Amino acid sequence: MSATTRRATATLLRPDDRKALRRIFGERARFQEPLAPYTSWKIGGPADAFVTAHDESELAQLLRFVLQRRLPWWILGGGSNVLVGDGGVRGVVVRLAGEFAGVSVIAGVGEVVVDAGGSADMALVTAKAASAGASGVDSLAGIPGTVGGSLRMNAGTDREIGEFVRTVWVQSPSRPEPHAVSVQYLYRRSTLEREVIVSRVTLAFARRGVRDVREDMQTRLVRRKKTQPIALPNAGSCFRNPNGDKAARLIESVGAKGWREGGAEVSPLHANFINNVGGATAKDVATLLARVRRAVRDRCGVELQLEVHLVGVFIDAT
Ligand SMILES: Cc1cc2nc3c(=O)[nH]c(=O)nc-3n(C[C@H](O)[C@H](O)[C@H](O)COP(=O)(O)OP(=O)(O)OC[C@H]3O[C@@H](n4cnc5c(N)ncnc54)[C@H](O)[C@@H]3O)c2cc1C
Incomplete structure (x- = not known):
């Protein structure tokens, strides 16, 4: 692992941050928690801290905490529109449950x-x-x-x-x-x-x-x-539709259906979906997204914009 990767993946939490989160949230504060199970793509490295708030007062407490400690944070919903990097997410990943x-x-x-x-x-x-x-x-x-x-x-x-x-x-x-x-x-x-x-x-x-x-x-x-390939892990449409056209039509027109990168595949059913067909990494998906985007730019003259949100640290997963 390079020094840059080591720095990018090192936790930002100090031991007293961990202690404080455990004191407030008990087992609902987890550390080095892999995010893959919480995303529809089943991809993503660990969060420094993964904290679940159950009501408005717990959420307020957590937000005051990240502000006081100057920790970066990010809110994860159902994880159905995000690609989380293999290097995970630094700081606190917030999740809502319980009353929410x-x-x-x-x-x-x-x-x-x-x-x-x-x-x-x-x-x-x-x-x-x-x-x-x-x-x-x-x-x-x-x-x-x-x-x-x-x-x-x-x-x-x-x-x-x-x-x-x-x-x-x-x-x-x-x-x-x-x-x-x-x-x-x-x-x-x-x-x-x-x-x-x-x-x-x-x-x-x-x-x-x-x-x-x-x-x-x-x-x-x-x-x-x-x-739509709803039985496979994916994040729905990856690219936004450009004005007056459909991203899926453009992607299909460059023959990208079925293209593969590692465990990631452009869906043969819906060209704007990328499926995790087994063991895909964020890097596989990101490489495939770039390949599709390049092909559509070169052959159709259209610059596709991502709909999915890219979050966290993108590194070589191997
Ligand atoms: C099979 C499939 C089909 C889909 N079909 C469609 C479709 O037809 N139309 C469509 O629009 N989308 C579709 N999607 C995409 C996705 O389901 C939607 O974008 C969905 O609204 C994302 O919700 P989420 O809770 O999973 O958000 P996440 O993926 O968890 O997060 C998305 C963004 O919202 C932010 N966020 C999450 N929760 C909160 C919160 N409480 N407060 C503030 N910000 C928050 C996150 O930080 C992130 O930036 C599809 C996805 C899949 C997998």
Whole structure:
């Protein structure tokens, strides 16, 4: 291992940081925790610290801690849109669970209001909303991950989650208490600042017949099964669609379906997906992404932009 790699992968936590985190969070503070199991690609090196907060006051405590100790931190949701480097992530990786996973739905006159914690599973959110007749929720059906991640990414299909957001509550190290913020939603991104964590969201949908909504959900899920390799570890679409075109079409046009780099393969079913077909490293995926991007640039004259977020230290895994 080179001196540079050694420096880039050395923990930033001092022994007293570890002790303090253990004192506050007990077994929910882990050290050198491999992140691969927490990502849909099943790829990623260790976090210096991996801490799970169960409620708003624990989250506030953790954010005050990282600020006082000047530690870098990063919030991980369902890990379905991130490529974590093989060298792992320095500082504290924050995860929400417990109260943050809650979802409640109220079916009112003409509308369905969903109140969800930042780590609520999108599958649960969409299923509960559909059972109350939430019109349009089918456009979010089958998108893996959490509410917080979906907001950051403005996840969706023909309609996006931002369209349904009524209120967003966040916390940050500079303001460690739940407070509402106004957010703009753009194509696969939002104006949420890097330094905030979404802790709670209220969504509002027009109300329609439950049977019709469920039928629409089912249609979407069936279509996904046919067109996406959902049984394999991947992170959905890797590149954003360029203006007026589809990244998948461009990638397919350069003959990239089936290209391989180590254990990573451009999906033969959906060209914008890269599957981990066995033992892929972040380096394999990053090399394949670069190869695809180069081919599309050279042959189509289009510079593809990544949709997946690259996080942590990218090194030679061997
Ligand atoms: C099979 C498959 C199909 C997919 N289909 C779609 C699709 O149709 N449409 C679509 O838009 N996406 C799709 N995706 C991508 C992905 O599911 C979405 O982007 C999802 O919203 C990411 O949520 P997450 O919780 O997994 O976020 P993560 O991947 O954990 O994180 C993504 C980003 O959000 C940030 N983040 C996570 N939680 C929070 C929080 N609480 N507060 C603030 N920031 C946070 C992270 O720091 C990171 O920057 C698909 C992925 C897969 C694997």
